[in-house]
Amino acid sequence: MRYIKDDLKNKTILITGGAGFIGSNLAFYFQKHHPDAKVVVLDSFRSGETLSNGNLKSFGHFKNLIGFSGEIISGDINDKDLLLDLEVNYDFDYIFHEAAISDTTAQEQDLMIKTNVNAYKDLLDLAVAHNANMIYASSAATYGNAESPQRVGREAPNNVYGFSKLSMDHLSREYMQKCDINIVGLRYFNVYGAREYFKNTTASMVLQFGHQILAGKNPKLFEGSDKILRDFIYIEDIIQANIKAMMPNTSGIYNVGTGKARSFQDIVDILQKELGTSLECKYIPNPFIGSYQFHTEADIATTQEALGYAPAYEMEEGIKAYVPEIKRIYETEVK
Numbered sequence: 001m002r003y004i005k006d007d008l009k010n011k012t013i014l015i016t017g018g019a020g021f022i023g024s025n026l027a028f029y030f031q032k033h034h035p036d037a038k039v040v041v042l043d044s045f046r047s048g049e050t051l052s053n054g055n056l057k058s059f060g061h062f063k064n065l066i067g068f069s070g071e072i073i074s075g076d077i078n079d080k081d082l083l084l085d086l087e088v089n090y091d092f093d094y095i096f097h098e099a100a101i102s103d104t105t106a107q108e109q110d111l112m113i114k115t116n117v118n119a120y121k122d123l124l125d126l127a128v129a130h131n132a133n134m135i136y137a138s139s140a141a142t143y144g145n146a147e148s149p150q151r152v153g154r155e156a157p158n159n160v161y162g163f164s165k166l167s168m169d170h171l172s173r174e175y176m177q178k179c180d181i182n183i184v185g186l187r188y189f190n191v192y193g194a195r196e197y198f199k200n201t202t203a204s205m206v207l208q209f210g211h212q213i214l215a216g217k218n219p220k221l222f223e224g225s226d227k228i229l230r231d232f233i234y235i236e237d238i239i240q241a242n243i244k245a246m247m248p249n250t251s252g253i254y255n256v257g258t259g260k261a262r263s264f265q266d267i268v269d270i271l272q273k274e275l276g277t278s279l280e281c282k283y284i285p286n287p288f289i290g291s292y293q294f295h296t297e298a299d300i301a302t303t304q305e306a307l308g309y310a311p312a313y314e315m316e317e318g319i320k321a322y323v324p325e326i327k328r329i330y331e332t333e334v335k
């Protein structure tokens with residue numbers, strides 16, 4: 001679905017992290033609905049380098065961009081020469097900033113702050129130099145275990161990832177004060193949908209449970225999973241929020257969720273219904289207690305008001321829409 005009327009002819013759009021899950025979905029959205037726009041993807045892609053937790057340092061994958069015909073740059077947002085080159089040789093109208101250490105369990109505080117916060121400041125300066133709109137990915141991780149429903153202004157991050165996203169929001173407010181450009185921070189809650197497979201074990205539990213079930217394995221849930229609630233949001237609604245954030249005079253920081261908290265048990269139950277299975281669930285102790293969110297539910301009132309955002313997918317609908325892709329990925333990548 002196309003969310004704005006403007007044809008974006010002669011507009012140039014930079015998508016950092018465009019080989020990742022959300023960034024690649026944005027790239028395809030523009031290719032499909034605004035073919036006159038020039039879209040440039042910047043991503044460091046994967047190199048095989050891992051963090052101390054064993055996960056990849058960056059999850060970008062060429063397969064997320066198969067069929068994308070815009071320009072693709074392999075590069076690091078921490079590379080100041082590269083950013084200078086972008087400033088001199090391009091003239092961006094919109095920057096969608098999705099590149100980040102997106103792994104919420106990463107322990108490298110130095111790399112996290114450098115990549116998520118310091119490089120973002122350089123990108124803000126690029127946006128100012130080009131008079132471009134900046135739309136960037138913040139996160140529900142800024143809230144940690146803050147009381148539900150989560151509301152902007154009541155943050156309590158409990159890992160360095162959440163802290164880095166909150167620091168991005170502080171920086172953005174400073175730039176909103178001193179600069180004329182439109183800056184929108186979107187605090188995504190738990191996103192699921194196509195092109196997340198290459199995030200490996202950091203992909204959503206919707207995909208991971210889906211593949212366990214397709215393999216005929218008993219879905220493995222943490223003990224008390226009927227009481228661990230999250231606001232799970234389908235990728236289409238994330239795209240909707242990003243596109244609506246392109247409208248002028250929308251500067252601010254907004255939650256992007258459904259406004260409803262659902263359990264991990266619900267995910268398994270809906271998947272089993274859609275896949276026609278009735279496998280028994282296995283319950284295991286939760287090793288993340290202490291750094292884990294037990295109840296997230298976005299207060300989306302200001303997002304609705306300022307951006308005209310209206311989530312279109314309840315979890316039942318999101319999972320139903322996603323199941324054919326879960327099966328396709330299982331057939332082509334997992335089996």
Ligand SMILES: NC(=O)c1ccc[n+]([C@@H]2O[C@H](COP(=O)([O-])OP(=O)(O)OC[C@H]3O[C@@H](n4cnc5c(N)ncnc54)[C@H](O)[C@@H]3O)[C@@H](O)[C@H]2O)c1
Nearest residue numbers: 017019020021022044058059060076077099100137188191
């Ligand atoms: N998926 C979610 O549920 C969720 C929730 C809240 C916030 N977010 C945020 O949304 C954004 C997109 O997340 P995603 O789920 O698509 O994750 P992702 O890991 O698939 O995408 C991030 C992309 O950034 C790239 N990248 C990492 N470091 C880079 C660097 N130094 N230079 C250039 N590129 C680099 C990676 O290769 C990857 O393609 C991230 O900022 C993430 O923190 C995601």
